[in-house]
Amino acid sequence: MTQRAWQTRRIGTRVLHAVLVVFAATQLFPLAWVFVYSLQRSGDLFAGDLLRVPSDPQWNNYARAWVDGHVVRYGLNSLIVVVAATAASTALSFCMGYAIARMRWRLKRAAIAMIVVGMVVPIHATLLPNFLWYSRLGLIDTRLGLILPYVAFTLSFNTLIYAGHLRNLPVALEEAARLDGASWPRILWTIVAPLATPATVTVAVITFLTSWNEFIMANTYIASDELRTLPFSVIRFQGEYSGDYAAQFACMVIVAVPALVLYLWSSKHVMAGATAGAIKE
Amino acid sequence: MLPGLAVLAFSLVIPLGFSVYFSLTDSAGFGDYQSVGLDNYREIFTDDPVFWRSLRNVVLLIVVTIFVQNPIAFVLAAVLSRLSARASRLLRTAYFVPAVLSLVIVAKLWVDVFNPRFGVLDKLLRAVGLDAIAVSWLSDPRTAIAAVIWIIVWQGFGWALLFYYAALMTVPRELEDAAWVDGATGLALYRHVIIPYLAPVIAAVIVNDVITSMKQMELVYLTTAGGPGQLTQFLANYLYQKAFVAGEYGYGNALSVVFVAVSLVLTAVAVRGARVVAP
Amino acid sequence: MLIPVLASAESRITIKMGDNLPDRSNTWGAIVEQINREFKAAHPGTEIATESYLDQPYQQKIKIYATARQLPDVFKFWSVTSLFKPLVDGGFLAPLDRAEFDRLGYLPGALDTNTYNGKLYGIPVSTDFWVIYYNKQLFKDAGIDHLPATLDELYALIPRFKAKGIIPMATDGKDAWPLAITFDLLAWRLSGQSGLPRQAIERKIKFTDPVFAQAARELQHLATSGLFQDDLMVSDYGAARNLFGQGKAAMYLMGSWELGLGADQAFSAEVRAGVDAFKFPTVKGGKGSIDDLMAWYGGNYVVSATSKNLALGKQYLAFYARRFPELAWDKQATLPAQTVKPRPGDTPVAKSILRVIGEARATSGTPSVDLSTPRFKDDYENAIRELCSGLITPEAFVGKLDAAADKAAKK
Numbered sequence: 001m002t003q004r005a006w007q008t009r010r011i012g013t014r015v016l017h018a019v020l021v022v023f024a025a026t027q028l029f030p031l032a033w034v035f036v037y038s039l040q041r042s043g044d045l046f047a048g049d050l051l052r053v054p055s056d057p058q059w060n061n062y063a064r065a066w067v068d069g070h071v072v073r074y075g076l077n078s079l080i081v082v083v084a085a086t087a088a089s090t091a092l093s094f095c096m097g098y099a100i101a102r103m104r105w106r107l108k109r110a111a112i113a114m115i116v117v118g119m120v121v122p123i124h125a126t127l128l129p130n131f132l133w134y135s136r137l138g139l140i141d142t143r144l145g146l147i148l149p150y151v152a153f154t155l156s157f158n159t160l161i162y163a164g165h166l167r168n169l170p171v172a173l174e175e176a177a178r179l180d181g182a183s184w185p186r187i188l189w190t191i192v193a194p195l196a197t198p199a200t201v202t203v204a205v206i207t208f209l210t211s212w213n214e215f216i217m218a219n220t221y222i223a224s225d226e227l228r229t230l231p232f233s234v235i236r237f238q239g240e241y242s243g244d245y246a247a248q249f250a251c252m253v254i255v256a257v258p259a260l261v262l263y264l265w266s267s268k269h270v271m272a273g274a275t276a277g278a279i280k281e
Numbered sequence: 282m283l284p285g286l287a288v289l290a291f292s293l294v295i296p297l298g299f300s301v302y303f304s305l306t307d308s309a310g311f312g313d314y315q316s317v318g319l320d321n322y323r324e325i326f327t328d329d330p331v332f333w334r335s336l337r338n339v340v341l342l343i344v345v346t347i348f349v350q351n352p353i354a355f356v357l358a359a360v361l362s363r364l365s366a367r368a369s370r371l372l373r374t375a376y377f378v379p380a381v382l383s384l385v386i387v388a389k390l391w392v393d394v395f396n397p398r399f400g401v402l403d404k405l406l407r408a409v410g411l412d413a414i415a416v417s418w419l420s421d422p423r424t425a426i427a428a429v430i431w432i433i434v435w436q437g438f439g440w441a442l443l444f445y446y447a448a449l450m451t452v453p454r455e456l457e458d459a460a461w462v463d464g465a466t467g468l469a470l471y472r473h474v475i476i477p478y479l480a481p482v483i484a485a486v487i488v489n490d491v492i493t494s495m496k497q498m499e500l501v502y503l504t505t506a507g508g509p510g511q512l513t514q515f516l517a518n519y520l521y522q523k524a525f526v527a528g529e530y531g532y533g534n535a536l537s538v539v540f541v542a543v544s545l546v547l548t549a550v551a552v553r554g555a556r557v558v559a560p
Numbered sequence: 561m562l563i564p565v566l567a568s569a570e571s572r573i574t575i576k577m578g579d580n581l582p583d584r585s586n587t588w589g590a591i592v593e594q595i596n597r598e599f600k601a602a603h604p605g606t607e608i609a610t611e612s613y614l615d616q617p618y619q620q621k622i623k624i625y626a627t628a629r630q631l632p633d634v635f636k637f638w639s640v641t642s643l644f645k646p647l648v649d650g651g652f653l654a655p656l657d658r659a660e661f662d663r664l665g666y667l668p669g670a671l672d673t674n675t676y677n678g679k680l681y682g683i684p685v686s687t688d689f690w691v692i693y694y695n696k697q698l699f700k701d702a703g704i705d706h707l708p709a710t711l712d713e714l715y716a717l718i719p720r721f722k723a724k725g726i727i728p729m730a731t732d733g734k735d736a737w738p739l740a741i742t743f744d745l746l747a748w749r750l751s752g753q754s755g756l757p758r759q760a761i762e763r764k765i766k767f768t769d770p771v772f773a774q775a776a777r778e779l780q781h782l783a784t785s786g787l788f789q790d791d792l793m794v795s796d797y798g799a800a801r802n803l804f805g806q807g808k809a810a811m812y813l814m815g816s817w818e819l820g821l822g823a824d825q826a827f828s829a830e831v832r833a834g835v836d837a838f839k840f841p842t843v844k845g846g847k848g849s850i851d852d853l854m855a856w857y858g859g860n861y862v863v864s865a866t867s868k869n870l871a872l873g874k875q876y877l878a879f880y881a882r883r884f885p886e887l888a889w890d891k892q893a894t895l896p897a898q899t900v901k902p903r904p905g906d907t908p909v910a911k912s913i914l915r916v917i918g919e920a921r922a923t924s925g926t927p928s929v930d931l932s933t934p935r936f937k938d939d940y941e942n943a944i945r946e947l948c949s950g951l952i953t954p955e956a957f958v959g960k961l962d963a964a965a966d967k968a969a970k971k
Contacts, residue, residue, distance in 0.1 A: 310626065311627045311629075311646075392794075396791065397790040397791050420790070420793040420949070422949050504794075506734065508734065508793055508794060508949070509945060509951065510945050510949050511946070512951070522938075525620045525624060526619075526620060526938060527934055527939075528935065529935055530627070
């Protein structure tokens, strides 16, 4: 490492480092801006100055955002839908990933093709037909009507990550277990699953974040206020409370925080897992 | 395995079948409808400038992603890979934060940043005396598409950087050291050793770029809704608007089918192109 | 003993409703809430669950619900052809008893706009017409003491407001229909003839006729002259309304249904007290009068044909028709589609609104953007967005309108 550091310590280095910081600022500044405005009064927004940290932070903006944004109700809905979708998608993709990495079966090629197509086809192309199809089955405006597509559209990516990961695991343990007469589910659960933990963390976190942030399907398939998910808290400030800019900014902060916390907590595993999977492709 | 495939079939294959069926009708989504044969498709290809505009915008986004976002991400990743572990982790986290935000927040945030009255961008421009270019970024026809693409690229930047960073970390030290001994330094090291070594990763990222670019919709829906005029229209948003705003459900489904076909074709082209880069 | 218990358990009914009034604490939304409370009191055991969105998302939602056959029991909608006819044709709406509503003081023609094949499908709620709201204090601050009567006079005000850092006029450009209404009006102001756009939709004349091209030129100039907020084309209804309500814009081009601005508690007392309205100016050299009024019956209430609570829904409509005009005028929220009595205590803006309609020489009926199919509406709105963004010429715009009308006529 020191040799590398020495290598790069040239005139250009400082410039490059400055560029790094400028880019980091570009990525973070809008967020800082939102946070600062979330503590001002709505009227302050129109003042000329760029970024003024208020001397008397208006924490009650957050109280209004919490109440007017229906944060509790929408947040609970998000949690229910997202946890269910994450659990189902992780479990299913684990089995599929294993089947692809380890087993030989008929139609395997066709199944892989379908999984790849599932990655390529944009969800938006299925919004219209799915809407009609779900409505005939009575799935519109139900939680299941969100969980199902969330599982479907994360399944392909997750399966490929698992397949990539499992392929690199030693087969010896499983074979030994099979010789001992252990059943498939048992092998999967007691031997393969623990070894696949890094992939599981990646898959679960990414599925969680994707579903947590999903908007367009929730917008299309969910009708009633009782079932809406958290992104709609922000949307609420476009209509009814659209004059309350400060609370709107506060609401954006509230909605962003859980995703940020989850990400910061898990970033090490996720980065490692996601890139490992992607690079194996 | 089976339940997984069943879910895929249920939410992917069957709906696409529905789509093909309704694309051959003049359905409004409700009420009676009639079969119109291939009329919808004929109209898309011969009499719908907005479709071509949407397609052009998608291609533009792909081009910007591959030729602007990717090189920058690669360079930054390269610099990052030579920093201390702590500094590198801190910066990587900063870069990746936008990627974990909800699209609703990203959209709202940039609508506000670009706002001509209280947006931070125009305030900044005015502060340094550039009043002339302090425009309404998202509604000015000259800047709208650039502003929308900027938002998308901004959010996607973290992923690109992450992929390249992880890839750079896999470059074996021996390879670099050998090149070092041969006298390759700085840029030459990257040009002749590292980039060729990483060609497969670069190819995979490019394929991924094509797929994600096709999938852009929410940011358009939540910022410009395709406007001004239809300058920032994207395929996914256009078909949604046709079906649920204009009441042209049949036509929207025809757009859906074409959209899937375009996605598959562009992805196939990208995969083929990637093979040229990394045989 | 058991029977009453069972009866009360069974009579617990929830009526699902939908409307475009997300703000339930002010003006119109508050009135609906009050009517709901009174209705629930008169029908014990009845619950009302309302879903509200702004206009555009709401219209999208209703189309989506119709597709899913999950329309609310009772919902607010629009009387205009482009929105209403598809629902009537699809059999989604329950016919109502016209005789019951004929007695309730509806203005002439109001019920007719909701009548198809001799059957009444909805009750109109408001009399809608096109005016310009203004903020008296901001006019005074800019030293302006008389209201513009011609477009040239209006344009002359632009620099005076801009010098004060005030947006001269706000409107909703993103949704395009306000621009389309203004286009109709400009064609009328220029030609002095009403109903030209209707004739063009019926293909008796063409949109490429000179009068429409001229109106398009005027509209494009209006939209690009600096009169409106910079981000007109991405400002939605709420954003535009806020600019005016928060004293950032001196004028607000919108319909009479916004007369509640003078009573909206969300805005400051100064702004509320200073709200008034005036007639859309005339065009130099035009043959029309300032008293030619774009006026129509916009919003209505309907009952879903497949509602499980059909009878109760119809009762709600009758109840609403009886209560709404009085409450709406009492709270100065909007001008109902039924007769109202002017009172000395009316807000200045309410008085002006009554004067504008009272002095009208002729009225337009439904704006042309809403006279035809949903497809026509969409094509029209997209074309007008392009025109007002300066992306196409007025000539290209009327060409697009004519093509859209042709397509709609063929269907």
